[in-house]
Amino acid sequence: MDEVSVLAPATVSNVACGFDCLGFALVQPYDEITVRRIDERAVHIIHRDDYGLPTDPERNVAGVALLAMMNSADLDFGFEIETTKHIKPGSGIGSSAANSCGAVVAANRILGDRFSDSELVEFALQGEELASGSKHADNVAPCIFGGVTLVRSMERLDIVELDFPPLYATVVHPQIEVRTVEARAILPKDVPLDLAVRQWANLGAFVSALAKGDYALIGRAMEDLIVEPVRKSLIPEFNRLRSASLSAGALGGGISGSGPSVFMLSQSAESASKVASAMQDVYSQTDLEFKIYTSEINSRGVVVV
């Protein structure tokens, strides 16, 4: 096979109490990515969108991911990547992860699925490092594995695929830019031990609630006492979005990634649609442009088409 096309989905990371380790994949939006084998030992990049992302493979998240893969596999050929992005860069729903994950999954298929999912995560992490200055797998892990994932360890990569019941996400993306680097800079370096205990108790409860399908507990456990209080100032109307969403039936939610997108989880597609309407009501009263997506949690991750 010399050409493979994939759909690479958006992902929500951090997920309230799961800062820097928890993430899940959406069904939409997604990027369309085609990878072709080329004889030259190089990576060529073609954009079919207007985002103006770099075409120099050393400065492109998918480029560095594929270069890492080529080095690891010691290939004497290369790849062309053609991308039609639908996930806006800087939206906080894993735009860079979709690029790099889509590219490595497609290239891996061309290589006869030589690499494991965990190895693909390692390659895609090169892209995350380029995009944000640090290696965080909480978007690339759900993008590649699908579903809800927990990155237990980055030192020696250890990704846990969590069991979860049917869950529907509503994501609103106000069209402002929050840079990951800046959203990191405002975080505290140290946190009070008692708050940290409450945060990990919530995460433990959230994981148990997912496994048992205990929706009420999923809601109670989606509490972020450490990061959200600091970052919510970056998100227009965050408190109103949250309260309107909860009133509309959302279980809970928080900031997606480092923002500006905000996500809410619901028990049913119907509830997720009501949450979308509630979010729309809030932002329609402002001058903000925004997009809203509703999506079941995507258990497949990147899909070859």
Add this chain to the structure above:
Amino acid sequence: MDEVSVLAPATVSNVACGFDCLGFALVQPYDEITVRRIDERAVHIIHRDDYGLPTDPERNVAGVALLAMMNSADLDFGFEIETTKHIKPGSGIGSSAANSCGAVVAANRILGDRFSDSELVEFALQGEELASGSKHADNVAPCIFGGVTLVRSMERLDIVELDFPPLYATVVHPQIEVRTVEARAILPKDVPLDLAVRQWANLGAFVSALAKGDYALIGRAMEDLIVEPVRKSLIPEFNRLRSASLSAGALGGGISGSGPSVFMLSQSAESASKVASAMQDVYSQTDLEFKIYTSEINSRGVVVV
């Protein structure tokens, strides 16, 4: 019913990555507690052991727990508590929790099980506050509910009963005293955010591993990066105990409660026995007196006999 006898088991709290929220119950050791209804509106305490614990109900953990229950139920009668303790006070395996939990479960049976398990935890917490100066439910919750419990919230008590596979504990109790108050005093007030993230990722992974019966992940996730590094100096030969236990087949472990007991978890009773031998080898080379217990995780908690 005017007299009820119970066995109130020892419990392991903190459980590596689950500081201040996670705990599980042992089958042994346990305290034998009999509660009798008396006409007087008072609590009388009788000790059938040599530990010299207070008999003044206001200064006795079971006493304050029953007084709280009597107030809540607005009783016009009282109770006599007769206790034969086998769990040494100050051992770090929930000695005070066994006392107070045993008393409230027995008294509740006399009252026709008027109170829920969560309400019993609230009464028993009065005893924990008396014993340690602060209300922590990570011993009383597993003592009353049995199994492995996670205290998600103390503000509004929220106890999660975790699913878990067959697990066997080995606990060694070196006969030195570590006071809970002092073990708390050496804890840092603040922790680096990056370490806190690793701790909550471990706890999330541990909860998932318990639910799935993934023993290897149970082992990898039992890592305490925050409390154990500080407290292990209080435990004689802690590093040797751990490495000998892991070599003997333990999945992992840590300090039980605030010490001095150390626990290890194993996949089988046979493995737990080998771990016991390994612990014995370590402490036999010292002048320490010690006791070792092996026990399956007790899914029942306090049992009426």
